Amino acid sequence: MFTLRQMRFLVALADHLSFSQAAEACFVTQPTLSSGIKELEAILGLQLFERTKRSVMLTPNGAEIADRARRLLLDAEEITALAAAHRNPFQGDLRLGAIPTIGPYLIPHALPAIRSALPGIKLFLREEMTEPLIEGLMTGRLDVILIALPFDTGNLHIQPLFEDGYHLAYPPDWPALAGTGAHVLEQFKGQLMLLEKGHCLQRHALAAYPGQLAKGLNDFAATSLNTLIAMVSEGLGVTLLPDLAVRAGVAGDNAVRLTPLPDACPRQVVLAWRPGSARAAVFEKLSDVLRRHRKMD
Incomplete structure (x- = not known):
């Protein structure tokens, strides 16, 4: 029977497609990893990788088995976590993933x-966009993630935290705004700047006024809220900023003016974790803390 160690070698090599990098990821020597892969292939009676002097490639059988190996290793980690959680779920490392706009x-x-x-918890924060966060959660790279809905989260357990509305940011030397909410945005057709595709905030901002904002978009797309604010301060357009970021002072000393958009459809900020996680009680506690902190902010 194969071992979990061999499964780790298989997944590492499938991820890196390099014996040296896979060995480094597994903290073993390259000959040790190579020997483990050969033993695994002998046990299974299948070739898992095609090897040349310059490249390593997964065979179709290897790709399928590597996917199952990932699930097997995740289950093994869950068993270890379950045992630790029963001993003391409120002790140890917690790997929290969060989108950059939250x-x-x-x-x-x-x-x-x-x-x-949570005095016994050591928190590690990782910032990524929503899709990589969900992938990291499902593969066990992360324990819990902080994201915004709507977004397809599959069968993850979702714990709502709070709703997050929007402010309009615009240059201070532009004409005085007339009206509120959607009526304000009608003055800026073709001048609305948002984050680039891939950031869920772009989709959420467009959904703030369904069917009304897409036609007003500028060709410019930014990679961060700070870039958007800098562009607005130069008089190049307007943007929507989440209330959460505004309250945290994201505008700083930039020359931008802010006006609330109370009629905008808000995004839903949530915590998500794997169903049946052994540390669900910890995540529930974390949810309570974040929810209460938001109310006091």
Whole structure:
């Protein structure tokens, strides 16, 4: 029978397609990893990789088995986590993933409250876009993720935290705004700048006024809220900023003016984790802390 160690070798080599990099990821020597892969192929009676002097490639059988190996290793990690959770679920490392439009504007401010409520937890924060976060959660790279809906989350357990509305950011030397909400945005057709595709905030911002904003988009797309604010301060257009970021002071000393958009459809900020996770009680506690902190903010 194959071993979990051999499964780790298989997944590492499938991920890196390099014996040297896979060995480094597994903290073993290259000959040790190569020998483990050969033993696994002998046990299974299948060739898992095609090898040349210059490249390593998964065979179709190897790709299918590597996918199953990932699930097997995740189950093994869950067994270990389950045992640790039964001993003391509120001790140890917690790997939290967060999207860039939420994490830096919520976690730093909430960190003292998190440490007070969960003194035995050592928090590690990873910022990524939503799709990589969900992938990281499903593969066990992350324990819990902080994201915004609507987004397809599959069968993940979702814990709602709060709704996050929007402010309009515009240059201070532009004409005075007339009206509120959607009527304000009608003045800026073709001048609305948002984050580039891949950021869920782009989709959420367009959904703030369904069917009304897409035609007003500028050709420019940014990679961060800070870039958007800098562009607005130069008089190049307007943008929508989440209330969460505005309250955290994202505009800073930039020359932009802000006006609330109370009629905008908000995004839903949530925590998500794998169903049946052994640390669900910890995540529920973290949810309570973040929810209370938001109310006090």
